[in-house]
Amino acid sequence: MAEAARSTGQMAGRILFTLMGAAGLIVGAFMTWVRDLDGVRLGAGALYRRPFEFQPDLVTSVGFVTIVLGLVAVAGLATSGWLTRLAGALGIIVFILLLIQLYGAGVGILPGPGPWLVLTGGVIAVVGGG
Numbered sequence: 001m002a003e004a005a006r007s008t009g010q011m012a013g014r015i016l017f018t019l020m021g022a023a024g025l026i027v028g029a030f031m032t033w034v035r036d037l038d039g040v041r042l043g044a045g046a047l048y049r050r051p052f053e054f055q056p057d058l059v060t061s062v063g064f065v066t067i068v069l070g071l072v073a074v075a076g077l078a079t080s081g082w083l084t085r086l087a088g089a090l091g092i093i094v095f096i097l098l099l100i101q102l103y104g105a106g107v108g109i110l111p112g113p114g115p116w117l118v119l120t121g122g123v124i125a126v127v128g129g130g
Helices: 002-028 062-078 082-105 113-129
Strands: 032-034
Touching: 002 062, 002 082, 002 113, 032 082, 032 113, 062 082, 062 113, 082 113
Parallel strands: none
Antiparallel strands: none
8 A cells, every 4th residue: 555655656746847847948948048038039059159149930949949848858757757857858958058158158148047947947857757
């Protein structure tokens, strides 16, 4: 009986953490990332080159990348959790790549709240996948 209760509690925790992590990845895409640019308006090239450009097309934005990662994290509930952990780890990598570009520019640009929420969501998703 204790085994069943523990596994039910673990599953509920996994679902809760996965959904919270996915929410962070998705909501972060719509927040400010760099210089008043939302993630859905910032080109995905911002992760590997400068300057940071306005991107009117959602599909080629860094926000779209994080939205897809959030959806992959939720889809990971159907697996043993490895897909959720992978999506969370990739969300963390998105944050790191952006920081490398920001600090490589040498002009003291700080990331907005969007990348921080993506980082938090990625960490929570990694925990939720475990």
